[in-house]
Amino acid sequence: MYDDLDTPCLLLDLDVVESNIARMAAFFEGKPAKLRPHFKTPKTPEVARRQLAAGAIGITVAKLGEAEVLVDAGLGPILMANQVVGPLKIDRLMAMLARGADVTIAVESEFNIRELADGARRSGQHPAAIIEVDSGMHRCGTTDPKDTVALARMLEENGIRYRGIMGYEGHAVLLPEEAERREKGSSALAIVNQHAEALAEAGLPPEIVSVGGTGTFDLSGSWPGVTEVQAGSYVFMDGRYQEVMPGKFDCALTLLTTVLSVKERYAVCDAGMKSLTNEFGPPMSRDGTVKVARLSEEHAHLTGEGLASLRPGQKIEVIPSHGDTTLNLHDWYNVTRGGVVVDRWPILGARKFK
Numbered sequence: 001m002y003d004d005l006d007t008p009c010l011l012l013d014l015d016v017v018e019s020n021i022a023r024m025a026a027f028f029e030g031k032p033a034k035l036r037p038h039f040k041t042p043k044t045p046e047v048a049r050r051q052l053a054a055g056a057i058g059i060t061v062a063k064l065g066e067a068e069v070l071v072d073a074g075l076g077p078i079l080m081a082n083q084v085v086g087p088l089k090i091d092r093l094m095a096m097l098a099r100g101a102d103v104t105i106a107v108e109s110e111f112n113i114r115e116l117a118d119g120a121r122r123s124g125q126h127p128a129a130i131i132e133v134d135s136g137m138h139r140c141g142t143t144d145p146k147d148t149v150a151l152a153r154m155l156e157e158n159g160i161r162y163r164g165i166m167g168y169e170g171h172a173v174l175l176p177e178e179a180e181r182r183e184k185g186s187s188a189l190a191i192v193n194q195h196a197e198a199l200a201e202a203g204l205p206p207e208i209v210s211v212g213g214t215g216t217f218d219l220s221g222s223w224p225g226v227t228e229v230q231a232g233s234y235v236f237m238d239g240r241y242q243e244v245m246p247g248k249f250d251c252a253l254t255l256l257t258t259v260l261s262v263k264e265r266y267a268v269c270d271a272g273m274k275s276l277t278n279e280f281g282p283p284m285s286r287d288g289t290v291k292v293a294r295l296s297e298e299h300a301h302l303t304g305e306g307l308a309s310l311r312p313g314q315k316i317e318v319i320p321s322h323g324d325t326t327l328n329l330h331d332w333y334n335v336t337r338g339g340v341v342v343d344r345w346p347i348l349g350a351r352k353f354k
């Protein structure tokens with residue numbers, strides 16, 4: 001199988017991608033909250049286009065480079081769930097707006113609002129922003145609702161369109177126990193609600209309240225006051241997420257690798273750190289019988305009960321434990337249906353870390 005594919009390379013099962021998109025779309029059908037899927041997972045307009053066609057209200061990105069890929073593909077509206085800091089990046093944002101792109105960004109400091117206002121004046125553009133709230137993950141974001149209100153006012157006073165708030169419960173999404181995930185997720189969402197209420201009381205009700213990831217999509221998608229959910233991983237479902245929420249969505253992404261050497265206690269294949277990541281634990285073979293016990297630059301050590309059946313030259317599929325960082329190392333998806341390659345999609349958003 002896959003005789004024509006040189007390894008290591010990515011396989012993307014289009015049937016599974018389509019079914020994951022359809023399942024998530026069905027959840028949001030008729031709900032007040034809508035889906036704005038995160039591009040950090042698929043990184044290809046081919047998937048974003050299908051998500052929008054299935055009812056997503058836009059796309060979330062982490063980086064300007066990802067937004068530029070979507071704008072080039074004519075896709076949006078875009079929510080950048082991250083800050084745009086420094087004049088070089090701010091000018092890139094303004095250039096996108098000058099092309100007519102619909103991009104809303106996140107802010108969390110007075111400093112950043114001032115420099116955005118300067119950039120807007122320089123370029124004659126009118127950026128839009130939401131305020132990032134720290135809902136317990138302790139990454140970026142305001143903690144005191146008073147600060148959120150002050151930033152919202154400051155946006156308006158500086159000619160930047162204030163649209164609302166976001167909070168990402170990243171500390172909850174991957175918790176393996178569903179009860180704990182819901183408890184921590186609920187606390188985070190309650191914090192976001194407090195900020196939204198303070199804004200409403202100040203006469204600045206948020207039009208956008210954006211939250212959520214794959215591990216909390218059903219909680220956050222049903223939470224009062226939430227207008228949109230930023231889930232991304234559901235579309236490919238990597239190894240870690242399958243452990244956390246088995247059966248909700250299926251695995252669409254695997255890495256095809258060739259066995260180079262088979263020893264008594266281990267085997268070695270041609271997927272090293274340059275093509276596969278393991279920061280979310282050991283990647284497993286698709287059939288679950290061997291795991292990647294160790295990664296070096298160009299090689300992986302395989303161990304497990306399936307070792308005895310491996311032969312040099314054999315190609316096996318490995319499920320990345322973290323899909324996003326693995327696919328970020330590649331330039332192409334080999335798109336399959338029923339085990340047959342039917343297309344090749346460029347991963348245009350790969351390595352767009354600026």
Ligand SMILES: Cc1ncc(COP(=O)(O)O)c(C=O)c1O
Nearest residue numbers: 038081168213214230231232233
């Ligand atoms: C701000 C933000 N929103 C949404 C997501 C998507 O989360 P998930 O991968 O759980 O779908 C992430 C993931 O890192 C994120 O950082």
